[in-house]
Amino acid sequence: MAEVATSTTPDLLLVVIDPVARRTDGESVRIAKDVLGAGARMKLCLPEGPEEFARALRRRGSRRPVVVGDDRTLLRAVAVLHRQRELAACALSVVPVGRELDLARSLGVPSGAVAAARAALDGTERRMDLLVDDSDGVVLGTVGIPPLDDTEPEAAPGEPAPPWRRTCRSLVRTLTAARPARPVPLAGPGPSRLRVEVDGQTLVDLDQPVAGVSLTPGGTGLAEVEVRPVSVGAEASPLTAAGRTVTVSGAHFRYRADAVVCGPVRTRTWVVREGAWGLLLPD
Template identity: 75%
Template sequence: MTEVATPDQLLVLIDPVARRADGESVRIAKDVLSAGATAKVSLPEGPEEFARALRRRGSRRPVLVGDDRALLRAVSVLHRHRELTGCALSVVPVGRALGLARSLGVPTGAVAAARAVLDGAERRLDLLVDDSDGVVLGTVGIPPLGPRQQDASAEAKEAEGDPVAGAVGHPSLVARPWLRHCQSLVRTLVPARPSRGTAPEPGPARLRVEVDGVTLVDLDQPVQGVSLTPGALGVAAVEVRPASVGAEASPLRAEGRTVTVSGAHFRYRADAVVSGPVRTRTWTVREGAWGLMLPVAAG
């Protein structure tokens, strides 16, 4: 069982992507947090080290210095080990993907976010949990991405995970001309991506959307998109955008605790992660399932 954290003891988990993306913001956040509390700094190099450090936090309150993926990873780890209820998370957003943190009310400046860690208040937030035990903090979107967004997402993932792509602009390239040569050689051997202009836009999908057991839209009505977001008081806000012929069709909206989407194989985007294809997926709202430290004015 996880010990209750005391306010002046912090475990500062600095995501490696944040260290590469904006080392100055990471340094500022670390200095502010260390000046205001007893802080142990951890520099995990990958998801396994990240999860291990988080689970061994003891009585320290975890503070994530990283982007939306780091926040989602932390919530997923704590949920998987059933430690989420008793752990208030804090985040100092650093990196390129910060839309989720911003939508949750976290300041995106390093100093303001660090001050919220020290002086803010815990706010309990709802969580979507799917039938494979995956978690969603923000929005589920079906279909997940258009072709242009898919290309951008793939490029960002490649830059994070590929040692050659991730080395672009690194100081070591200046000192090692042979590494630049190898990088150029690799690029000549990798087939070029198809032109973005040739990729077709996703067409209408045929999906059944049920909210608390009531069918909102059925397979005989094609839809352009479906979205669901944790709302308030333990319900999810669901919006279905029907495919229109001629005049634009009005969106269909509903609220409920359980949302099931089924039909032909489909992919979906949950926060920063694209999943699928699946034939059916059910999301259930867990009211007040996790806590996030936010500025007092935002609570």
């Protein structure tokens, strides 16, 4: 991991640049470095993988972290700080660089490298709610059940997705295509049977097929829950609720947590942590 230090003003930053951002848009990365280096004392870290990325954040000392990368980079940073139980005392900044930037934009982060870097220098911290599941996973934006697309589960934040993984999946599919396999019930594009409980109250039960479920931190210490039931082959009016704890259970189902597809699981519980993390945004 390469590290470079620059200094102009007393502010202390740890700037961690994701390797995918460096390969995807080197020009935006260079602009972000120039703006940040001109406005603060900066330690620059260029990790080559998730372990080095996490190590840099763990060893940041008194430096305020700024991550340069896409939505997965932001998720990985929040997950690392959450596992270290340091989110409450740490204001995070992100300069969005890459292809997947919908989450950062939805949170109010400027899309341009210059504007985002200036927000990292001069912005105001906004405390935001966090969804934490029973496996200690974190969600900043939305949980969708089933995922929007019926793709293979993607790597979780902090887990690499090298080409050999895709090759192995392709080989397994080829070898199993010639013989029937035991079906594993997965919540796919069609209706699913799920039990959704909000603060211990059942919103929908297994006898009612649903087209989808979504959970979003509402910014008020409560999760906003929407269930889209299916009635006689047609989608019925959505059922909505708000609560601090949401449990979904049923047959094996997959879900999309922000940019990551997870599962299959039989049950998952999410709890809202009010104002659990802070993000610097333009005034």
